[in-house]
Amino acid sequence: MKISGTHYRTIWLTAAGAVRVIDQSRLPFDFAVVDLDTLDDAAQAIRTMVVRGAPLIGATAAYGIALALRADASDAHLEYAARILQATRPTAINLAWALKRMCSALGGVAPKDRVDVAFREASAICDADVEQCRSIGIHGLEIIRGLANTAGGRVNILTHCNAGWLACVDWGTALSPIYMAHDAGIQVHVWVDETRPRNQGAALTAFELGAHGVPHTVIADNLGGHLMQRDQVDMVIVGSDRTTAAGDVCNKVGTYLKALAAHHNSVPFYAALPVSTIDWSLDRGRDIPIEERSPMELTHISGRTSSGSIETVRVVPEASPALNLAFDVTPGSLVTALITERGVCSASRAGLLSLYPERGAEWPIPLAR
Amino acid sequence: MKISGTHYRTIWLTAAGAVRVIDQSRLPFDFAVVDLDTLDDAAQAIRTMVVRGAPLIGATAAYGIALALRADASDAHLEYAARILQATRPTAINLAWALKRMCSALGGVAPKDRVDVAFREASAICDADVEQCRSIGIHGLEIIRGLANTAGGRVNILTHCNAGWLACVDWGTALSPIYMAHDAGIQVHVWVDETRPRNQGAALTAFELGAHGVPHTVIADNLGGHLMQRDQVDMVIVGSDRTTAAGDVCNKVGTYLKALAAHHNSVPFYAALPVSTIDWSLDRGRDIPIEERSPMELTHISGRTSSGSIETVRVVPEASPALNLAFDVTPGSLVTALITERGVCSASRAGLLSLYPERGAEWPIPLAR
Numbered sequence: 001m002k003i004s005g006t007h008y009r010t011i012w013l014t015a016a017g018a019v020r021v022i023d024q025s026r027l028p029f030d031f032a033v034v035d036l037d038t039l040d041d042a043a044q045a046i047r048t049m050v051v052r053g054a055p056l057i058g059a060t061a062a063y064g065i066a067l068a069l070r071a072d073a074s075d076a077h078l079e080y081a082a083r084i085l086q087a088t089r090p091t092a093i094n095l096a097w098a099l100k101r102m103c104s105a106l107g108g109v110a111p112k113d114r115v116d117v118a119f120r121e122a123s124a125i126c127d128a129d130v131e132q133c134r135s136i137g138i139h140g141l142e143i144i145r146g147l148a149n150t151a152g153g154r155v156n157i158l159t160h161c162n163a164g165w166l167a168c169v170d171w172g173t174a175l176s177p178i179y180m181a182h183d184a185g186i187q188v189h190v191w192v193d194e195t196r197p198r199n200q201g202a203a204l205t206a207f208e209l210g211a212h213g214v215p216h217t218v219i220a221d222n223l224g225g226h227l228m229q230r231d232q233v234d235m236v237i238v239g240s241d242r243t244t245a246a247g248d249v250c251n252k253v254g255t256y257l258k259a260l261a262a263h264h265n266s267v268p269f270y271a272a273l274p275v276s277t278i279d280w281s282l283d284r285g286r287d288i289p290i291e292e293r294s295p296m297e298l299t300h301i302s303g304r305t306s307s308g309s310i311e312t313v314r315v316v317p318e319a320s321p322a323l324n325l326a327f328d329v330t331p332g333s334l335v336t337a338l339i340t341e342r343g344v345c346s347a348s349r350a351g352l353l354s355l356y357p358e359r360g361a362e363w364p365i366p367l368a369r
Numbered sequence: 370m371k372i373s374g375t376h377y378r379t380i381w382l383t384a385a386g387a388v389r390v391i392d393q394s395r396l397p398f399d400f401a402v403v404d405l406d407t408l409d410d411a412a413q414a415i416r417t418m419v420v421r422g423a424p425l426i427g428a429t430a431a432y433g434i435a436l437a438l439r440a441d442a443s444d445a446h447l448e449y450a451a452r453i454l455q456a457t458r459p460t461a462i463n464l465a466w467a468l469k470r471m472c473s474a475l476g477g478v479a480p481k482d483r484v485d486v487a488f489r490e491a492s493a494i495c496d497a498d499v500e501q502c503r504s505i506g507i508h509g510l511e512i513i514r515g516l517a518n519t520a521g522g523r524v525n526i527l528t529h530c531n532a533g534w535l536a537c538v539d540w541g542t543a544l545s546p547i548y549m550a551h552d553a554g555i556q557v558h559v560w561v562d563e564t565r566p567r568n569q570g571a572a573l574t575a576f577e578l579g580a581h582g583v584p585h586t587v588i589a590d591n592l593g594g595h596l597m598q599r600d601q602v603d604m605v606i607v608g609s610d611r612t613t614a615a616g617d618v619c620n621k622v623g624t625y626l627k628a629l630a631a632h633h634n635s636v637p638f639y640a641a642l643p644v645s646t647i648d649w650s651l652d653r654g655r656d657i658p659i660e661e662r663s664p665m666e667l668t669h670i671s672g673r674t675s676s677g678s679i680e681t682v683r684v685v686p687e688a689s690p691a692l693n694l695a696f697d698v699t700p701g702s703l704v705t706a707l708i709t710e711r712g713v714c715s716a717s718r719a720g721l722l723s724l725y726p727e728r729g730a731e732w733p734i735p736l737a738r
Contacts, residue, residue, distance in 0.1 A: 194684075196589040202689075203684065206685060206689040210689055216690075217689075218668070220566045220623070221565060221590050221591050222566075222621075222626065223622050223692070223697075225623070225697060226622055226625060226659070226698070229697070253592050254589070254591025254592070254594070256594040256630070257591065257594045260626070260629040260630055260633055261629055301672060301682065301684060303682025304683045311674055313670065313671065313672030313674055313682055314674075315571055315572065317572075317576050320575040320586075323586050323588050323592070324589070325592055327595075328591075328598070329595070
């Protein structure tokens with residue numbers, strides 16, 4: 001996507017061989033890039049959310065393996081790097097998926113050839129993500145086009161957190177159909193959930209929609225239900241950090257509340273995700289580990305002062321504890337459909353199997369849900 | 370309630386005849402009081418949320434009438450003052466209720482006697498609010514006691530916004546039963562919704578629970594649904610800014626989302642309110658006017674810097690518009706029960722009539738909902 005007319009991906013290789021990423025912890029007020037030169041750099045970037053978003057976490061982890069091997073291409077170091085990266089964040093499954101793919105690609109390769117293969121494989125993961133997000137956009141565009149035809153005017157779309165191109169390598173998952181609809185001349189308007197506590201909606205989604213010229217309005221996370229009651233939301237579309245084989249969607253905390261409101265008001269609710277986000281080994285969403293992050297993400301907020309500096313302020317009394325769980329799980333029964341790179345399906349085992357029939361054989365069917 | 374060992378109400382008369390209030394816009398970091406000397410002072414305090422909370426808005430408006438009459442006790446000025454105060458905030462019905470009560474009490478009084486009568490009536494409104502909130506606490510306490518007996522341990526209560534003593538004259542509505550349960554030795558723990566955009570939960574509810582020693586944890590508004598899914602919420606209790614005669618509850622935006630989650634997870638959901646909050650003239654919640662406030666309440670956040678000063682920072686990109694609607698409506702069908710000063714009833718016309726049978730005669734029954 002473009003920022004001030006220049007096309008960017010969220011992660012790329014510099015001529016000097018560093019892995020360069022956009023520092024998302026400084027958006028929307030500072031657009032800065034950071035070079036990752038070592039395994040530790042990559043792990044730290046994921047852990048501190050310099051990069052975030054399930055697909056981009058996977059891509060960064062893949063490059064993290066390549067950077068690790070550049071220092072030491074032994075089997076032991078490959079295993080060590082995978083362990084370090086896996087421990088950075090627990091919920092997004094793309095991380096495990098990317099690491100597994102890297103280890104598979106590298107296992108049979110002689111150490112002297114591993115660095116080249118690793119960078120090629122990481123690059124292929126990025127290219128595949130771009131292509132998958134583009135396909136998600138094409139499938140989702142048809143849903144938006146359908147709503148535009150029936151609504152006969154502007155389509156109001158609510159999204160939670162950031163599942164845009166900043167969360168991926170390019171295009172985004174939830175926002176990819178929105179960009180395509182906007183580019184196709186469909187009148188779209190996006191309700192952007194602020195997305196506390198880290199404000200990825202206000203900071204990142206608003207930033208990238210604004211940069212692309214898509215009409216949008218930032219709202220408190222609390223407002224979406226009321227807007228749905230007043231028929232001001234035509235659809236909800238969110239991303240996913242992990243989707244179970246039975247269609248439960250784990251995404252940024254608060255997604256579940258929006259799904260409940262959508263269900264109660266007959267507003268279609270979609271989750272958009274590439275195949276790498278599907279955890280074929282899990283059936284029940286409640287078995288997904290939910291990341292607990294620092295309470296400071298809730299008790300303190302950073303922003304720009306009137307004098308232009310970035311300042312952090314405390315908004316909760318010192319004596320009050322705070323709990324910061326980063327994700328929740330929306331049961332598939334509340335999800336109208338999943339949008340993947342292969343098409344649109346119901347958020348269920350049968351739905352996913354219809355798009356990924358090759359998973360039918362390897363998939364153990366549990367006796368009871 | 371007490372702050373640092375001193376008993377306070379939220380509004381009282383000084384020896385010099387001013388109306389003194391706690392400046393709630395400066396909590397939790399500064400505890401300061403403000404004197405209201407004129408009608409304009411009172412109107413401004415309500416408008417800028419120096420005072421807030423439906424019952425306290427009513428009490429402040431009552432004193433605003435008294436202050437207005439001190440300057441000019443004519444019929445014309447009484448009417449003017451009521452109009453000015455009524456226009457300060459549109460949603461909370463206690464405002465209209467208090468103004469109507471003041472005008473009724475003053476209409477037949479000679480101008481020379483009006484100031485005395487007005488101050489007495491405003492004081493009576495405050496005393497009645499304290500007594501009503503105390504009664505709400507006693508009725509709600511029994512619900513909490515029942516949960517403590519069945520749960521056999523700590524009762525986890527989620528609340529949204531601030532419906533504590535800071536929202537009233539003393540005790541609070543939603544928090545009154547919690548204070549009484551805590552004082553009665555029942556182990557309660559409160560999940561405090563941050564309550565964006567003005568953070569009244571993080572700023573006010575956390576402050577007052579902390580000051581009283583009630584265990585609590587501040588959470589993002591987004592987290593409550595997840596906690597309910599994980600059986601970590603035993604009940605929800607909120608206040609109300611206006612309750613329709615049919616039991617729909619208008620309260621701080623986001624309340625509806627919590628009610629949906631409570632319903633979906635079979636968690637009891639209560640609204641606590643004095644009779645002054647009931648709008649007997651309205652049946653459908655969607656007919657309640659919803660206040661739109663400045664987008665700056667969403668785009669900017671104030672808090673304390675590490676150096677101790679209070680600073681305001683922008684958290685939304687300059688180019689992004691924001692919408693700030695302050696309330697939403699929870700249909701009575703999602704409310705387990707209402708807790709009023711007269712007892713506990715279903716959130717329905719029949720329920721309210723069972724507690725307020727005297728309203729049966731005057732109440733026009735609509736043909737259709």
